[in-house]
Amino acid sequence: MKATVKIMHISDIHADETTADKLNLRIKTFLSDIDQYRGEIDLVVVTGDIALSGKADQFKLAEKIVFDPLLARLQLSRNKIFFAPGNHDIDRGRISIPEDVGVKKLLLEQNDASTYFKDKTGFSRLENYFNFLEQFYSPKKNFAGKVFDINYMPIGLGILNSSWLCSGNDDKNNLHISEYQVAEVLTNIDSALLKIGIMHHPSDWFSNYEQRYVISELKRQFDIIITGHLHENVSRGEITPQYNTILLTSPSLYNNYCDEFLGYNLYNIDLSKNTLTAIYKKYMKGRNAYDRDTEYALNGEHEFELKTKSPMLFSKSILCQKINLLNTEIEKSLKSQLALYQNLPDPILVTPKLSSLTWKSDKKISTPITGDPTKLSAKHVFIYAPKDMGKTVLMKSSVAKINQSYFVEKSGPISAYIDLAFKDHDKNQLEEQVKDKISETSITNHISEVHIFIDNINIKNLNQLSTLNDISEDFPQWKFIVAIENDFVMEAIRRNDKYKTWEFYEVMPWGPSRIREFTTKFFEAAGIKIDVDAAFNFICHSLRNEGVKNFV
Template sequence: MSENNLNNNSFTILHLSDLHIVPHGDAQILSTVLQRMIDHIAETTKDDNKIIIVFTGDLVEKARFAEAEEAILKFFSDLKEKLGDRVIDFVCSPGNHDKVRGNLTLKNEFDENNEAFWSDFKKNDWIYFENQFEEYKNIIDKIQTSIFKVNTQKNSTYGIRLVNTGSSNICFICLNSSWSSTGNGDEGKLRLGRFQLDELTAEYQKIKKKADLSIAMMHHPSDWLTKNEQKYLTRYMTDEYRLNTNIMLQGHIHEKETYNWYNQNHSITTLVTGMGWDQQQKINDNGHRYSLYQINMDSGIVKVKSYVTDRSGTFEEDTSLYNGRNIVFPLYVHKFLELNNWYFKNSEIPLFYPKYNSADSLKVISNKLNDFCINMMKFLEEMRIDTVLFKQVNEYIKKSLAEYVDSNILSREEFDTLIKGLENCDVIKNLNMIGDVFSNISRKTSQASKYLNKYLDEERDDSFIGENGIEINKLYAFITRQSEIFLKDQFYAFIGEFCMQLSKKMFPEEEFENDSKVRVHFRRRCLIKDKIEYKKLFAHYKTKQNSKILCLSGDSTDLSDIKYNHSMIEKSFFEKRTLLCSLNPSFNTHKSKNDWIDFITIAPNVECNIYRYTKDYENYEVPILSFGISVNSTRFQDIIRGMAYVGFDKILSRLLEEYYDISNYNIENLLSEVNQYE
């Protein structure tokens, strides 16, 4: 399914539902369509490394578990054999065919809003309804513990399950919508029960701080519940102090539907799929189907693919609903709409059928940012090697100088011998090799190599040379100064590379129209008359004039100063997120000299970018650096809106932390100390 998983914070949900497995005799335990389904799943998920299987009910037909058990276990054993250890969990909710049907029913007349009724029902009657699912729970226990080697859900037909993907914790809210089913005429009459929602809420609230995403799941579509139950379910799922759900997975109707609930503060993407009726000899009009949902946690995107059998019983991608293209949804629809200036009117919870592929642009942006990250990580890795080599040169010289601890002067001959010793250790060998290994640095461009040249006879720095030879005190001072300059050069190289690579990847020259322009920049904290301001650190400016692209960087670009108090920098730092000027105009406290129509501001709130100080006995924290992108065209405005949605602030923070890990030097101290050498 995937392009896959360049981003480690992605995972895939394999959504199965309504298998209705029945035995097909000794010669063929599984039906042909189920065998084809397993093979097709193996092919479509071959590039997916983290798969969570979600099953939303109806394992069998009319609870005939005894006769279907062998076929059920074979189906999931064969599926496990095909997918292997890439399956990280199996999560399920029961369907109406998974309960033994009897005479248990709710009384016709009762007040659904009566909490005392539901409390009494749970205490005295629920166990009898739960017992109708015993055979289902026993089979599920075997599937989970024996086949997929994961924890069992045998203890209850509803509950909370936290799944760790390696990068994120995904909370599954498993609902039982089938317990009140009578088998006929259920639509609009089913109930979850307040007791179920309240228990799940209590359990969820205990673990919600660990949950990065919440996915609810149940067998029936929501509109099969009574009107009151639909209302309660919506309230619980959209309330962060209750179930705070992001995605709802459902089955039962043997079709595929996609739609969303949303309001100004919350959104739920609802996805429905169903396998069909296994025992039918002939493929029905809807076909048998399964769905895959690839979820990228970093970019906030859900990519949906559904597969359905054609008239011959062969699985093909179902494009009937979305005109030949897969569906790409924003995971957080309300945020996506807000960033695009789409607002809600006259409805608390409207039902929203989104424009399919409304998030296609987000996928493009996410892929471009992924490429940008890969390039920056390569750059940082090469910077790490150069830093190691620089330290090796320093350590060698300091260690060699220790032999002359009783002397203040080294003769030129003694110093030449000391430096020549570098050729007998790994430093020179490593410096000569880097050009063969790396793309951005070589023996000629390496900062460590340039530093070493300052000690060599033909390029030797004269700042530590006295009348009688090499003055050791001055040499130590030289080493300290060069270390600080090295760190400064590495820092500016990182900042410059970041801006220019980002501009190149996100705003390629071929997308510029005449007079369109983009500026990518960093500002740094400064103290001006006891007031904190942010001044230009680096800016990269790109424009198109008279059909020609003009690029400017550094001192040749203009970037105004910003006072910190009540600014977008302050708001971004405090709220820990990317801010768009068009959505936060009241925080734009300065007037630009250019005709920018929008810009984003990010003040990374990560430890390496925090400056702490005390004033009037109060402790304060402010960012050392802020980042921004300014644009003057609606085309590029869409790009920065997309960057805000997919969480570019996290990418920036992560790369800053990677740089800090290499330099291991406080950015604020670095910027302060190197000023004396500029």
């Protein structure tokens, strides 16, 4: 099971009505290529230059030709695509030349642009861009950043405006993000364990002051920074004593003047391995198709090591995610088994009740227990359950409850279910089975206690029980819960001093409360309107007629 986040990165669309026909042709080829990723992509990021010159109709054109069909192909909603403004998204006709010249002159002396960004100085040049965002998202989205869960992992996406002071050909080394903007974005995504920043301009386009202080802070705070603007692929991991960040730049998706460097990127982030694999897709004009850019990277892809800024929290969150995925698999297996008997598309579960077993003068005393059966004991446990009494349902549902509790509380034990399928296993085999289950969640380094539910043990070979007892002494953090179907075996076990520290339970026959619960849930799931009391009385009457007396 993989814990992955998949991001599609497009940039520099340059939409304009005068070249709409050619844009439409190129985008149709792009849309045909991304059909293969339908249902696989978690997020789409667009790093600027949506429009050619910041006009309102250009943003509408990009929405119609690019974004709406893109989301439809990928089966994503609008809240899964994010935009950062580019230099072509400004409307130069709305720039106040005196204000612009004055601010840039002052910034040569003051360096920090925070006051001007906070006052939204120069934002009028991006008015059409902001209006596009307002109508694109409903309800209104926070444009500074967002934290959302992907596969139960809190991912933070910080959106940075690097274009608010863009004006022309002298932009390079004269741009500013501002310390204020960085702090504002980080506040919005503070709870995220993986932080991704998106903006239009690469880091070397900013002023010397910004590169030294602001961009360095970005690299310290963000695990990944995604940009555009260059119309070519540029990807690298920067490692210094201060930061370890992956920088990713995508080529242009459309450029009316040149078809040679069109493309888009895919980023597969494998959280369990701490890796990011960038896949570079390039437009091949001769074939009018997209393919991997093998000229830029071997096989058109490159794997980066992902160094999260919060390694301990990140690791624990990954563990929670894996446990939840395992829990889902257990629940699916349980439902699949129940569906065979109940003939319902969504089978119902009524967990069997337990009673604790003690002996006094060789007389068995069965005492019903109340509360959560997943908290049976601090010791190892044997559960006696004759065939078809629901032991597997009990064990799988208990595993699911324990893991769900860990997933919610992020503390306590976790559990695993092991089906021995009535086969013989020596100590090494049994130990290996347990370790394999544990390694699926990497829990050995994180959890102090593991509850291991052993089902379908071969009672003809009681040496396996002795072996389990030996393993439990070798691994005190492992707690075994072993199901036994045969009452003679149970009697032999309880007389053996080797198991004197173990506790004993048994699955109780269904009583009226269980029968009523099942009857009610069954008819609700089947969509049948019926007098539940009458159905319950009929079932009880039928059981008595068949000579079943001990169910009450």
